[in-house]
Amino acid sequence: MQKYVKQLLDYPLFFGVKEKDMIPMLNCLGGKVRKFKKGEYIFFEQDDVRQIGIIISGSVDMVKEDIWGNKTMLVRMKKEELFGETFSCGVEQSSVVSFYASSNTEVLFLPFDRVMHSCSMTCVFHHRLIENMVAIIARKNKQLMEKVEVISKKSLREKIMSYLSQQAQKQGTKYIEIPLGRVEMADFLCTDRSALTRELNTMRDEGIIDFDKNMFQIL
Amino acid sequence: MQKYVKQLLDYPLFFGVKEKDMIPMLNCLGGKVRKFKKGEYIFFEQDDVRQIGIIISGSVDMVKEDIWGNKTMLVRMKKEELFGETFSCGVEQSSVVSFYASSNTEVLFLPFDRVMHSCSMTCVFHHRLIENMVAIIARKNKQLMEKVEVISKKSLREKIMSYLSQQAQKQGTKYIEIPLGRVEMADFLCTDRSALTRELNTMRDEGIIDFDKNMFQIL
DNA sequence: CACTACGCGTTGCAACTGCAACGGACGAAT
DNA sequence: ATTCGTCCGTTGCAGTTGCAACGCGTAGTG
Numbered sequence: 066m067q068k069y070v071k072q073l074l075d076y077p078l079f080f081g082v083k084e085k086d087m088i089p090m091l092n093c094l095g096g097k098v099r100k101f102k103k104g105e106y107i108f109f110e111q112d113d114v115r116q117i118g119i120i121i122s123g124s125v126d127m128v129k130e131d132i133w134g135n136k137t138m139l140v141r142m143k144k145e146e147l148f149g150e151t152f153s154c155g156v157e158q159s160s161v162v163s164f165y166a167s168s169n170t171e172v173l174f175l176p177f178d179r180v181m182h183s184c185s186m187t188c189v190f191h192h193r194l195i196e197n198m199v200a201i202i203a204r205k206n207k208q209l210m211e212k213v214e215v216i217s218k219k220s221l222r223e224k225i226m227s228y229l230s231q232q233a234q235k236q237g238t239k240y241i242e243i244p245l246g247r248v249e250m251a252d253f254l255c256t257d258r259s260a261l262t263r264e265l266n267t268m269r270d271e272g273i274i275d276f277d278k279n280m281f282q283i284l
Numbered sequence: 285m286q287k288y289v290k291q292l293l294d295y296p297l298f299f300g301v302k303e304k305d306m307i308p309m310l311n312c313l314g315g316k317v318r319k320f321k322k323g324e325y326i327f328f329e330q331d332d333v334r335q336i337g338i339i340i341s342g343s344v345d346m347v348k349e350d351i352w353g354n355k356t357m358l359v360r361m362k363k364e365e366l367f368g369e370t371f372s373c374g375v376e377q378s379s380v381v382s383f384y385a386s387s388n389t390e391v392l393f394l395p396f397d398r399v400m401h402s403c404s405m406t407c408v409f410h411h412r413l414i415e416n417m418v419a420i421i422a423r424k425n426k427q428l429m430e431k432v433e434v435i436s437k438k439s440l441r442e443k444i445m446s447y448l449s450q451q452a453q454k455q456g457t458k459y460i461e462i463p464l465g466r467v468e469m470a471d472f473l474c475t476d477r478s479a480l481t482r483e484l485n486t487m488r489d490e491g492i493i494d495f496d497k498n499m500f501q502i503l
Numbered sequence: 504c505a506c507t508a509c510g511c512g513t514t515g516c517a518a519c520t521g522c523a524a525c526g527g528a529c530g531a532a533t
Numbered sequence: 534a535t536t537c538g539t540c541c542g543t544t545g546c547a548g549t550t551g552c553a554a555c556g557c558g559t560a561g562t563g
Contacts, residue, residue, distance in 0.1 A: 133449070139432070151425045182411075192401075202425060207370055213432060217435060226350075231350075247512085264550085283351075439551080467541080475521085476520065476522070477541080478520090478523090483519090
């Protein structure tokens, strides 16, 4: 466990926690590290999702399966990210969501209720942990809302504008750098890559936007 | 304030709180009720969203505005629901989101940090409150993920199937009751009402689904 | 150098679907 | 009963876009 402490300190969940407190805290929480090989399932069956997972290395895909068995990858998460929190406090019927190691992965598991129910306030940083977790969930929430806002547009052009507008707001510049390749961008917008390229070109021709590679500008 | 206590007890945020504790707790938190007329803005400018709002009566729309001033209604919230939580813990640049009273509305405001930072543990239920809030945010999260899952489908047919499949899973029956009218359903699927009707009929003709009014069945 | 894999732009085509317009059914109010 | 408003199904049409296929350039690998 010792060897993970240094990097854990930088993780959002542990913001504000002091190095010397990490080991006691992890012990107090009953944290355990497990390794998964690429392709293995961290299959959180709906009733025993009582752990939250923090990715230490590798990557985890959140996969949703419908009643015919069609799988859709919803999110890919990397180092530092948290998963399972949303389902750990699920009162209601949870969707059948699986987590899947999309590369060799190390995960630190913490029992959700130990994180939430402070151990009679003995460790000072417990509350800090809860606050951090709330912040993390809230941030995910915001990201999801942003995504919904974009992909709820009916036409591709609107999606693109919505997305660019959003990025512009975030980055505060007129010159927007998109952190995605064309394929990923199309994927994010839930559209076809070729259709995206086509529409981008049309929009440039019409003088609505300008771009070069991943640098965009709204005119 | 007294007069609100009874109904507040049933709200998700106050689950598990005893009646006699409500008044002291609300005082401790510094809760305030404000009224808004239909059409008024509860305009949470991004830097002073330090309150969470609990809707006591009426309805509140969450509205997103892009850089050209086009407004989109993201969610309509009703009695019992919470808003503002997502932005109260925002570390990063928040999107410009406004809240808007879509009918005459009463809102109970609670300062976010008072809710989070327990008042030196004096009131027993404080922790309960925090737990409840985490649960509420997590639930919203799940709802959003479900929505994303549905509307990220490329074809209308896929959206419909995804939605029905989801509802079937939730309701546990083969006979699915959709709590939405056609207009609202189309709205939820981010598509056109007529297109929705058309596709539903096609799917019925092809023997994929069957339905009558709002009762659906997957074959 | 040759070979391969990958990301990206381009294009033709057919199907999908957004849009607008119309009409019927139903309920509320006058 | 009449009128109005709302919800919903239907249909024609044109523009959009998903799909498949091809070609180019670059990077990595033998």
